[in-house]
């Protein structure tokens with residue numbers, strides 16, 4: 001079913017005042033024909049400050065009040081993970097389009113309820129997968145889609161930090177509020193990139209391990225990072241590793257780490273091996289340029305190519321797509337099911353780690 005919102009101004013409410021919320025405000029305000037009319041969050045001083053800085057006059061402490069009092073077309077959710085499902089479902093039931101920060105939810109079950117609510121309401125539910133919008137990931141995607149690497153059979157993806165547990169005692173440390181540690185926080189980004197690059201194959205089985213060694217000893221917190229919530233014990237993993245078999249026969253290895261005694265400070269990476277060529281993105285300290293290399297044979301001699309890629313659009317590109325989808329009117333195509341697929345894989349990783357065995361995923 002299609003719907004027509006025409007060229008009218010799209011009225012957006014943003015929920016959350018941290019990095020996710022402020023980034024959303026800034027990016028929505030860059031899109032012509034979009035107005036951020038309302039903002040909600042618990043921190044009174046920050047709420048007033050952001051309201052003033054971005055000229056948003058309708059300010060709320062509670063997301064319930066924002067949804068009840070505003071005449072909106074869409075909301076942007078950047079609150080702790082345990083609130084993603086209730087906020088999204090409440091908004092979808094009011095007929096609003098929803099942009100939701102990653103991970104879509106704490107579990108596959110919550111994600112499924114969100115997708116069902118989007119389908120029932122016939123509204124867009126889109127998850128913020130901003131790192132696939134890196135310029136080098138986009139260049140690599142076009143290499144792969146043009147067949148330049150041949151058939152890809154092996155992939156390794158990682159995001160590793162040395163001292164990167166977000167905020168001392170913040171909600172990120174709470175199993176109940178976050179749903180997990182670096183696997184659900186950083187791993188979901190690299191999992192998204194891997195599945196996106198490979199053309200969305202099914203994950204057939206996973207074997208994962210998680211570790212809870214440093215955070216629980218008070219080591220590895222990023223004390224420069226300010227996150228909401230305080231006094232939470234460190235209950236989640238600080239390192240996760242997973243071996244996945246894909247329906248295409250490809251192997252996908254994933255590592256996600258907030259804290260370790262290792263070389264990485266905050267490093268993101270991808271390794272792909274194909275029959276005609278390989279590729280590597282090594283983004284030391286998350287650098288956004290000069291990180292991609294292509295390895296292939298030229299005149300039968302191993303060669304290394306350094307493609308020139310732009311830094312990429314990140315959140316801005318995601319938000320541009322979200323608004324485009326609302327305007328295009330084919331809302332039923334975008335019900336958040338990509339987020340659901342990733343949530344089910346992460347569920348399977350946590351189950352595998354808890355049970356110490358391989359977990360087989362049933363097809364959706």
Ligand SMILES: NC(=O)c1ccc[n+]([C@@H]2O[C@H](COP(=O)([O-])OP(=O)(O)OC[C@H]3O[C@@H](n4cnc5c(N)ncnc54)[C@H](O)[C@@H]3O)[C@@H](O)[C@H]2O)c1
Nearest residue numbers: 016017018019020041042043062063078079101102227228
């Ligand atoms: N895509 C990315 O690159 C990226 C980066 C950072 C965070 N995130 C995601 O964004 C979300 C928020 O993370 P953050 O780092 O901004 O967290 P944060 O702790 O800095 O901010 C969370 C905000 O949620 C608000 N909040 C909590 N309960 C609320 C309620 N009941 N009503 C209204 N507001 C409420 C808090 O007041 C706070 O302003 C998370 O899901 C996180 O995974 C994504």
